[in-house]
Amino acid sequence: xxxxxxxxxxxxxxxxxxxxxxxxxxxxxxxxxxxxxxxxxxxxxxxxxxxxxxxxxxxxxxxxxxxxxxxxxxxxxxxxxxxxxxxxxxxxxxxxxxxxxxxxxxxxxxxxxxxxxxxxxxxxxxxxxxxxxxxxxxxxxxxxxxxxxxxxxxxxxxxxxxxxxxxxxxxxxx
Numbered sequence: 001x002x003x004x005x006x007x008x009x010x011x012x013x014x015x016x017x018x019x020x021x022x023x024x025x026x027x028x029x030x031x032x033x034x035x036x037x038x039x040x041x042x043x044x045x046x047x048x049x050x051x052x053x054x055x056x057x058x059x060x061x062x063x064x065x066x067x068x069x070x071x072x073x074x075x076x077x078x079x080x081x082x083x084x085x086x087x088x089x090x091x092x093x094x095x096x097x098x099x100x101x102x103x104x105x106x107x108x109x110x111x112x113x114x115x116x117x118x119x120x121x122x123x124x125x126x127x128x129x130x131x132x133x134x135x136x137x138x139x140x141x142x143x144x145x146x147x148x149x150x151x152x153x154x155x156x157x158x159x160x161x162x163x164x165x166x167x168x169x170x171x172x173x174x
Contacts, residue, residue, distance in 0.1 A: 004079040005050045011072035013044040024066035089139035090170040097162040099125050099134040114152045115144030142173050
């Protein structure tokens with residue numbers, strides 16, 4: 001029986017991390033599933049679903065043989081249900097505001113209360129002197145329709161100065 005694991009890796013960015021990781025896993029009969037990879041500052045981070053026939057211990061040994069030479073820190077979790085589940089987002093939202101402490105919480109809490117389940121969030125600060133624009137791009141599923149989200153986004157602009165752009169990407173959500 002094959003098992004699914006969630007693997008996360010963090011280390012200084014360097015050429016060939018993705019190529020060496022994917023080749024090493026494939027050569028050891030691991031199937032690669034969903035993944036998210038990004039450079040944050042000077043660090044590269046990967047979250048990857050891996051299917052492996054053996055135990056968590058045997059997969060840890062494979063991962064160590066690949067990651068130790070790359071100086072990547074690894075964390076491996078066996079998935080309880082033994083599978084990966086793909087979930088397609090309903091909306092894509094981009095948020096923009098002057099960088100300040102608490103902006104992610106200011107935006108995500110009311111969006112969650114309006115029925116948004118965030119599947120993916122990416123953020124960064126643009127360069128503009130000492131205070132730049134903070135960008136948040138997220139995708140998620142909607143449980144209460146689009147109107148509550150539009151209302152929250154309008155309120156965020158008025159009360160917090162957070163500008164937004166919502167794009168429905170699932171035509172069945174209204």
